[in-house]
Amino acid sequence: MPIDLFNMLTKDMQLDPQVFLNQIVIVTGAGRGIGFHTSRAFALLGAKVVLAELSAEGKTAEEAIRREGGTALFIQTDVSDLDSVTQLLEQTHQAYGAVDILVNNAIFIHQVNVKDMSTEIWDRTMAVNLRGTFLTSRACLPDLLRKNQGLILNMISTDAMPGLSAYIASKQAITGFSQSLALELEGTGVRVIPFGPGMVDTPGIRSVAGGLAPQLGLTESEFLNLSLHADYQGLMPPEHAAAAAVYLATCLAEEFHGQVINGYEVLERVGFLKASDVTLPEMNDREINSNETTRTLVTKLLQILEETEAEFQKLPVFVRPMAKGGFKNKAGRSLADWQRLASSLGSGAASIPANMGELLEKLATYYREAPTETARFTRDEATLKMVTETAQARLAIIQSLVLAIDR
Numbered sequence: 001m002p003i004d005l006f007n008m009l010t011k012d013m014q015l016d017p018q019v020f021l022n023q024i025v026i027v028t029g030a031g032r033g034i035g036f037h038t039s040r041a042f043a044l045l046g047a048k049v050v051l052a053e054l055s056a057e058g059k060t061a062e063e064a065i066r067r068e069g070g071t072a073l074f075i076q077t078d079v080s081d082l083d084s085v086t087q088l089l090e091q092t093h094q095a096y097g098a099v100d101i102l103v104n105n106a107i108f109i110h111q112v113n114v115k116d117m118s119t120e121i122w123d124r125t126m127a128v129n130l131r132g133t134f135l136t137s138r139a140c141l142p143d144l145l146r147k148n149q150g151l152i153l154n155m156i157s158t159d160a161m162p163g164l165s166a167y168i169a170s171k172q173a174i175t176g177f178s179q180s181l182a183l184e185l186e187g188t189g190v191r192v193i194p195f196g197p198g199m200v201d202t203p204g205i206r207s208v209a210g211g212l213a214p215q216l217g218l219t220e221s222e223f224l225n226l227s228l229h230a231d232y233q234g235l236m237p238p239e240h241a242a243a244a245a246v247y248l249a250t251c252l253a254e255e256f257h258g259q260v261i262n263g264y265e266v267l268e269r270v271g272f273l274k275a276s277d278v279t280l281p282e283m284n285d286r287e288i289n290s291n292e293t294t295r296t297l298v299t300k301l302l303q304i305l306e307e308t309e310a311e312f313q314k315l316p317v318f319v320r321p322m323a324k325g326g327f328k329n330k331a332g333r334s335l336a337d338w339q340r341l342a343s344s345l346g347s348g349a350a351s352i353p354a355n356m357g358e359l360l361e362k363l364a365t366y367y368r369e370a371p372t373e374t375a376r377f378t379r380d381e382a383t384l385k386m387v388t389e390t391a392q393a394r395l396a397i398i399q400s401l402v403l404a405i406d407r
Contacts, residue, residue, distance in 0.1 A: 003239040005037065006044045006068075013243060013270050019250050021046035024096045026088070028079050028136060029106030031057030033202035034155070036064075037242035038103055043070025045246065048096045052077040052088050052106070052136070079106045079132030080124075089139045098143035101249060104133045104154045104174075111163045111208035122166045129170035133177060141190070149189035151253050153245060154178045156194045156260065160321040162215040164208065175260060182258030191253040197241035198263040199228045205235070216317050226316075229264045230379045231273045236263060243272075264376065295346065297401040302342040304367075304394050309335055330369060332362035352405060360402050367394045 009015045025042045029035040030051035039061060043049045048071045051058045058074040065072035075091050078084040092099060108128035110121050137152050144150035156178075157171040178194035185192060199205075206224065213223035225234040244263040247270055248256065268275040312323050312335070328334045333341075341359075344350035353359065371388045378384065 003237055005040055005239045005243065008239065008243050008272075009041060009045060009246065012272055013247055015045060015247065015250065017044075018046040020101075023047045023100040024050070024092065024098065025101040025103065026050045026052055026092060026099055026136070026140065027103040027105055028052040028077065028132065030074075031055050031061050033204060034197055034200060034238050034241045034245075035103070035105040036061045037238045038105065038245050039072065040065055040068065040070065041239075041242045041246040042101070043072055044068065045250075047071070047101075049073070050075055050088070050092050050096070052079065054078050054106075079104075079136055080127035082135060085132075085135045085139050088136070089143075098147065099140045099150070100144075100147070101151045101153070102136060102140045102144075103245065104136055104152070106132055107155075107167070107204060109164070109167045109204050109208060111211040113163050114165050117166065125166035125170050129167065130173050130177070133174050137177075137181065144190045145188060147189075150191070151249050152178075152181070152190070152192045153249060154192070154194050156196045158196070158199075158322060161212060162317065163212055179258050191257040193248065193253060193256050193258070194260045195245060195248060196260065196262040197244065198236045199226055200238055200241045200263070201235035202238055218316075228319075229273060229376055240267065240272075243267075292400060292404065294352075294401065294404040297397060297404055298342055298346045300397045301401060302339065302346055304397060305335060305339045305342055309339070326373065327366055330362065330366040332359060338363065356405050357402050360398055360405075364395055364398045367391045367398070 006017075010017050020042055023042075023046070025039075025047045027035050027039045027042070027049060030039045030049075031053040035051075035053070036057075039049045039051055043065045049065065051061050051065075051072055051074045053061065053074060054077060058076060062072045062074040073092075073095050075088050077088045089099070106128060108125050110125065112121060133154055137154075140150075140152065144152070154174050154177070156175050157168060160168055175194045178192050182192040201224070209220050209223050213220045216223065218226075227234055229236070241263050244266040248261065248266050252261070252266065252269065264273060267273040308327070312320050312327075315323055324335060331338060341350075341353075345352060368391065370391045371384060374387045375384055
């Protein structure tokens with residue numbers, strides 16, 4: 001059944017149908033997939049949208065948006081080419097005026113392992129994905145800074161996948177570029193957001209599915225039916241990713257200037273997806289053993305960390321980097337660093353750091369939020385019960401260790 005994007009935006013998300021009235025938006029890679037539907041979404045809400053697309057699909061997209069009553073202009077653009085980007089801005093100014101929002105969505109993606117990769121594939125990936133983001137951002141900045149407002153929304157991706165090293169490297173570089181640019185723009189009204197839509201059903205992901213799936217231990221069908229949120233039975237529809245991008249641009253840009261956010265989080269914030277609501281019960285005194293020695297508790301901590309490592313290894317290959325990245329963000333250091341610290345303390349090779357209590361509180365944050373994060377991926381009550389009980393037991397050990405160190 002076709003998705004009614006306008007209804008989703010105005011009814012489900014309660015956005016004003018004219019929230020972007022007369023704002024000028026450039027979307028690169030706008031001929032299909034997320035780029036096309038993001039262009040549609042902005043146009044449906046009143047924007048004048050420029051479709052910066054290399055292929056003739058841009059013209060088809062322009063015509064589709066106009067049939068819906070939107071304002072759109074296809075400008076054939078190679079984002080990796082300076083002259084082409086310069087012409088993009090000149091033609092945009094002639095047709096509509098100064099830019100208000102830039103969405104860097106254009107990608108080049110090719111599935112090939114490093115040992116088999118040509119330098120041409122590597123260079124083209126970097127040229128389109130990374131150089132293109134730089135060229136278009138730099139070209140639009142004078143417009144945005146003159147207005148002292150506006151947004152650059154840069155599409156990023158997952159942390160790692162086999163056979164996509166060039167693509168992933170370019171996307172991780174875009175994250176760093178976005179965060180650095182955000183710092184440069186502090187004090188202005190211009191916002192920059194690195195946005196990861198999620199596992200979205202796009203022509204790009206379908207083009208690499210056949211080669212990528214076997215390296216992940218999946219069939220192509222299994223890969224294309226993966227879900228990273230319990231509310232989806234498979235990949236996220238591109239219309240949903242587009243709606244998340246538009247909501248982020250109009251409602252959350254101030255909050256996430258320079259910060260990474262994904263489509264699932266945005267759709268949870270607006271209430272379109274069900275947010276996980278698992279909470280841990282308060283620990284009682286019996287759960288915190290204040291009589292165990294520090295050495296014993298450190299040994300138990302090391303066991304917890306080893307169990308966590310084993311749990312990560314059971315995850316699909318492409319999910320592991322995201323899981324480990326989430327651990328590092330919440331726990332303050334990587335899982336490997338925590339294991340090294342616990343091992344050295346357990347063996348007596350190192351003294352307890354002065355800020356160990358503070359470090360342990362960060363580690364506790366990870367385990368405290370583990371049930372909530374798990375609830376994003378599954379609604380299975382047995383699984384959530386097991387994760388909650390495990391987290392509670394681990395928190396009791398960490399809290400006991402904090403008390404032992406304080407003594």
